[in-house]
Amino acid sequence: xxxxxxxxxxxxxxxxxxxxxxxxxxxxxxxxxxxxxxxxxxxxxxxxxxxxxxxxxxxxxxxxxxxxxxxxxxxxxxxxxxxxxxxxxxxxxxxxxxxxxxxxxxxxxxxxxxxxxxxxxxxxxxxxxxxxxxxxxxxxxxxxxxxxxxxxxxxxxxxxxxxxxxxxxxxxxxxxxxxxxxxxxxxxxxxxxxxxxxxxxxxxxxxxxxxxxxxxxxxxxxxxxxxxx
Amino acid sequence: xxxxxxxxxxxxxxxxxxxxxxxxxxxxxxxxxxxxxxxxxxxxxxxxxxxxxxxxxxxxxxxxxxxxxxxxxxxxxxxxxxxxxxxxxxxxxxxxxxxxxxxxxxxxxxxxxxxxxxxxxxxxxxxxxxxxxxxxxxxxxxxxxxxxxxxxxxxxxxxxxxxxxxxxxxxxxxx
Numbered sequence: 001x002x003x004x005x006x007x008x009x010x011x012x013x014x015x016x017x018x019x020x021x022x023x024x025x026x027x028x029x030x031x032x033x034x035x036x037x038x039x040x041x042x043x044x045x046x047x048x049x050x051x052x053x054x055x056x057x058x059x060x061x062x063x064x065x066x067x068x069x070x071x072x073x074x075x076x077x078x079x080x081x082x083x084x085x086x087x088x089x090x091x092x093x094x095x096x097x098x099x100x101x102x103x104x105x106x107x108x109x110x111x112x113x114x115x116x117x118x119x120x121x122x123x124x125x126x127x128x129x130x131x132x133x134x135x136x137x138x139x140x141x142x143x144x145x146x147x148x149x150x151x152x153x154x155x156x157x158x159x160x161x162x163x164x165x166x167x168x169x170x171x172x173x174x175x176x177x178x179x180x181x182x183x184x185x186x187x188x189x190x191x192x193x194x195x196x197x198x199x200x201x202x203x204x205x206x207x208x209x210x211x212x213x214x215x216x217x218x219x220x221x222x223x224x225x226x227x228x229x
Numbered sequence: 230x231x232x233x234x235x236x237x238x239x240x241x242x243x244x245x246x247x248x249x250x251x252x253x254x255x256x257x258x259x260x261x262x263x264x265x266x267x268x269x270x271x272x273x274x275x276x277x278x279x280x281x282x283x284x285x286x287x288x289x290x291x292x293x294x295x296x297x298x299x300x301x302x303x304x305x306x307x308x309x310x311x312x313x314x315x316x317x318x319x320x321x322x323x324x325x326x327x328x329x330x331x332x333x334x335x336x337x338x339x340x341x342x343x344x345x346x347x348x349x350x351x352x353x354x355x356x357x358x359x360x361x362x363x364x365x366x367x368x369x370x371x372x373x374x375x376x377x378x379x380x381x382x383x384x385x386x387x388x389x390x391x392x393x394x395x396x397x398x399x400x401x402x403x404x
Contacts, residue, residue: 007232009232009233009236010232010235010236012236013236013237013239013240014236014239016240016243017239017240017243020243020247021243024246024247024250027250027251027254028250028254031254031257031258034258034261035257035258035261038261042261042264045268163342163343165342172283172284174280188283189279191276193341193342194342195342212258212261214258214261214262217265217268218265218268218269218341218342218344219268219272220268220269220272220341220342221271221272221275221276222272222275222276222279224279224282224283
């Protein structure tokens, strides 16, 4: 009898151990997926932010763009600096910027640096990403942030964007205008916010549910337009 | 009896592995949360430092000046950096020059993409040598460095997001 009981307890213990290892394996793979998704969504936000920040930091003024036109180094049309918005979402942002900021140092006259009119267009892709917030699941419509120069889509186009908001501020003001507007002549700062998301890990069971929200990432910054001072 | 002890031993080892695994999962997620908080802290820092740099004078003696007629020796002594006169140490709205921020601390609420973050921020202002920025000079120079240390009020496990951002102001004759 003692022999049987010993075996029963061994079977029970072995079953418990197996279940625990199975749960660990499941949770481990889920975490791996969560962190990979977070890495992807984080780098998407950073890449899109860095691309926009670089263009904004090298933004040209009206007179600089006119000079570029005179010198024949302007691409993408005449001077244009404006944005359109719907609610707190920026739909388009157009401004002149240096085509190759790194190449300016090699030029004898920096004013010979090629300038291009770049347009960022937020385009709905007809899909959504869900973020599990514990008490509810929020669905974010997905957009693509297209970077267009002279009617051509450039390599900088970014996907997985769920929020894009740009604010323009004038000299001495701390208020950012996020509505549709033409760039004011005393534009001093531009602030932008980006949010990216990728669909998270599939809901397996309530106790294995991922509510980390790590499939959502944010990037925002304020660019001081020293060139415009 | 022997097998029961062995079984209990196996359970204990399994439990230890489970706890370690859960801890490892938590650490990985913690890094993700901290990175998000750091992004928000950097956003706040960029905006605040830019605001300070554009709204305050280089030094008290420069406030209201219309031309550059100063030597480095005219600027605030190293020992006197910080709020002075009518400025209140806890009210940055009264600050009119850069070194007033030396020693200033504030708790701020920062909104980023509809998410709200709270940070504790402390500032340090020091003179630096324009030609050797890493050397702290013994007397006033024509360059001041503002350092903001931003720490998230929210803790993720036993960690907070910490970001240090710096801006240098150099006084020139382009008044």
